[in-house]
Amino acid sequence: MPNEESRRPHTGRRRNEEARRAILDAAVELIGRDEGPVTIDTIAAAAGVGKQTIYRWWPSKGAVLLEAMAERATADVPVTDTGSLAGDLDAFLLATFRSAGTGRTAPLLRMVMAEAQRDEQVAEVMRDFIAKRRAALRGVLERAGGRGEIRADADLDLMVDQAFGVLWYRILIGHAPLGENEARELGRSLVIQSRP
Amino acid sequence: MPNEESRRPHTGRRRNEEARRAILDAAVELIGRDEGPVTIDTIAAAAGVGKQTIYRWWPSKGAVLLEAMAERATADVPVTDTGSLAGDLDAFLLATFRSAGTGRTAPLLRMVMAEAQRDEQVAEVMRDFIAKRRAALRGVLERAGGRGEIRADADLDLMVDQAFGVLWYRILIGHAPLGENEARELGRSLVIQSRP
DNA sequence: TATTGTCGAGACTTTCCGTCTCGACAAGTA
DNA sequence: TACTTGTCGAGACGGAAAGTCTCGACAATA
Numbered sequence: 532m533p534n535e536e537s538r539r540p541h542t543g544r545r546r547n548e549e550a551r552r553a554i555l556d557a558a559v560e561l562i563g564r565d566e567g568p569v570t571i572d573t574i575a576a577a578a579g580v581g582k583q584t585i586y587r588w589w590p591s592k593g594a595v596l597l598e599a600m601a602e603r604a605t606a607d608v609p610v611t612d613t614g615s616l617a618g619d620l621d622a623f624l625l626a627t628f629r630s631a632g633t634g635r636t637a638p639l640l641r642m643v644m645a646e647a648q649r650d651e652q653v654a655e656v657m658r659d660f661i662a663k664r665r666a667a668l669r670g671v672l673e674r675a676g677g678r679g680e681i682r683a684d685a686d687l688d689l690m691v692d693q694a695f696g697v698l699w700y701r702i703l704i705g706h707a708p709l710g711e712n713e714a715r716e717l718g719r720s721l722v723i724q725s726r727p
Numbered sequence: 728m729p730n731e732e733s734r735r736p737h738t739g740r741r742r743n744e745e746a747r748r749a750i751l752d753a754a755v756e757l758i759g760r761d762e763g764p765v766t767i768d769t770i771a772a773a774a775g776v777g778k779q780t781i782y783r784w785w786p787s788k789g790a791v792l793l794e795a796m797a798e799r800a801t802a803d804v805p806v807t808d809t810g811s812l813a814g815d816l817d818a819f820l821l822a823t824f825r826s827a828g829t830g831r832t833a834p835l836l837r838m839v840m841a842e843a844q845r846d847e848q849v850a851e852v853m854r855d856f857i858a859k860r861r862a863a864l865r866g867v868l869e870r871a872g873g874r875g876e877i878r879a880d881a882d883l884d885l886m887v888d889q890a891f892g893v894l895w896y897r898i899l900i901g902h903a904p905l906g907e908n909e910a911r912e913l914g915r916s917l918v919i920q921s922r923p
Numbered sequence: 924t925a926t927t928g929t930c931g932a933g934a935c936t937t938t939c940c941g942t943c944t945c946g947a948c949a950a951g952t953a
Numbered sequence: 954t955a956c957t958t959g960t961c962g963a964g965a966c967g968g969a970a971a972g973t974c975t976c977g978a979c980a981a982t983a
Binding site for chain 1: 838841845850882885891893895896899902912913919
């Protein structure tokens with residue numbers, strides 16, 4: 532089956548980028564403000580948009596939130612190279628905790644994770660997102676391994692999950708803060724447990 | 728205001744223990760079987776019970792699932808004393824992973840966590856449950872600290888969250904297994920990072 | 924035997940999701 | 954300029970699920 536896009540150039544009115552931004556921003560804004568329910572109807576109303584405009588471009592509410600989350604995560608957490616495992620971990624974890632643990636983002640992450648549990652389509656995209664974040668952190672560890680900073684029998688995947696596990700666990704339960712001190716202490720414990 | 732229970736002894740028909748068991752079991756069974764939706768109606772029907780009988784004793788579906796989860800966790804994971812940190816951690820983590828990572832329980836945990844994100848009442852009880860689990864593991868670490876097995880500046884709360892963080896993160900995302908090997912490897916990394 | 928509270932069953936209301944339809948409008952085509 | 958195509962905001966609509974309410978039956982106690 533040939534691709535229909537290639538047979539015929541696009542006709543008709545184009546997608547409104549302003550509507551897309553308004554939807555993503557309204558969703559995050561509603562969740563962060565924490566006043567009343569966050570539904571497709573309230574998001575559409577807050578964005579000044581019809582419901583169909585949302586469903587035309589996203590399959591579900593979870594997909595909207597997931598896109599907003601991914602947008603922020605990739606923009607806020609670049610991978611830097613300081614030359615040492617301790618430095619790289621500190622940079623990565625500080626940026627990650629700052630981005631995820633902050634006021635508007637944490638409630639967003641909570642709702643995305645909840646949606647992923649009851650919507651297999653959201654879970655699918657979520658796994659892709661998670662895989663990318665894990666690969667970024669794993670890259671930091673592998674680079675340190677190449678410098679001889681990590682013992683040979685260390686379980687890198689487990690270390691990655693320890694880091695993101697603490698992050699998500701604390702976000703979802705809310706029993707402990709996610710600040711700079713916590714990021715640094717976590718980085719330190721990962722360095723210690725992986726030393727040759 | 729005096730307690731009404733103390734003024735007048737209970738009269739009328741008593742709570743049916745068999746109905747309670749049937750409700751909790753039906754809920755877990757429905758979630759584990761993963762066929763069709765798990766709602767208050769389907770739980771009531773599967774338990775052979777009226778909806779009102781559920782709402783008389785639990786405020787929401789999440790509360791039912793949370794009770795079923797807590798019931799299993801406390802029964803399946805006793806704290807044992809082997810005399811060494813490595814042994815105690817192994818016993819605790821093996822029992823925990825066996826209980827949580829297994830077929831019927833993991834989907835239950837997923838749904839409870841999801842409910843806790845959108846129901847503050849469930850979240851409240853959830854935090855109590857989590858606090859008890861964390862205290863159990865922290866007790867293991869403190870006992871090891873008393874034996875001089877842990878460095879003085881170790882962050883015990885962070886270690887606890889690393890363990891449960893990995894558990895929940897892998898349950899919720901499903902990107903990696905939660906078997907005996909993983910439990911042992913996790914125990915090993917916690918021992919290494921906390922050595923004096 | 925009378926009172927009290929639980930039982931199973933199901934009707935009912937409310938909320939939210941997701942689909943469908945409408946007239947208006949914008950972008951490309953003839 | 955007309956015509957075609959697809960998006961826009963708005964809202965009606967049906968279905969699913971939560972949670973409330975009522976009913977007659979039944980069990981435990983006074």
